[in-house]
Amino acid sequence: MSLVSREIPDSLIENPNDILKRVKQIIELGTINSLDGKSIKIKSDTICVHGDNPNAIEVVRVLSKYLDS
Secondary structure, eight states: OOOOOTTSTTOSOOOHHHHHHHHHHHHHHSEEEOTTSOEEEOOOSOOOOOTTSTTHHHHHHHHHHHHHO
C-alpha cells in the first residue's frame, strides 16, 4: 500500500466535506477506499492536513468541529 501520486487524477482531495467523509470512514469503519473503489483496512492515530491544499484552513475547521463533537 502506498500514497497515490498527485499526478494521477482525483488523487488530491481538496473539498473539506469530501475529506470529512474519508476521515469519518477511517474512524468509524477502520477502512479507506482506494481509487479503484477497493475497501482497505486501515488503523490511524493521526490525520495530516497538507498546508499546500488551497482549502487547508477550512479542512482543519471542518475536521476540528467533527472531532470535538
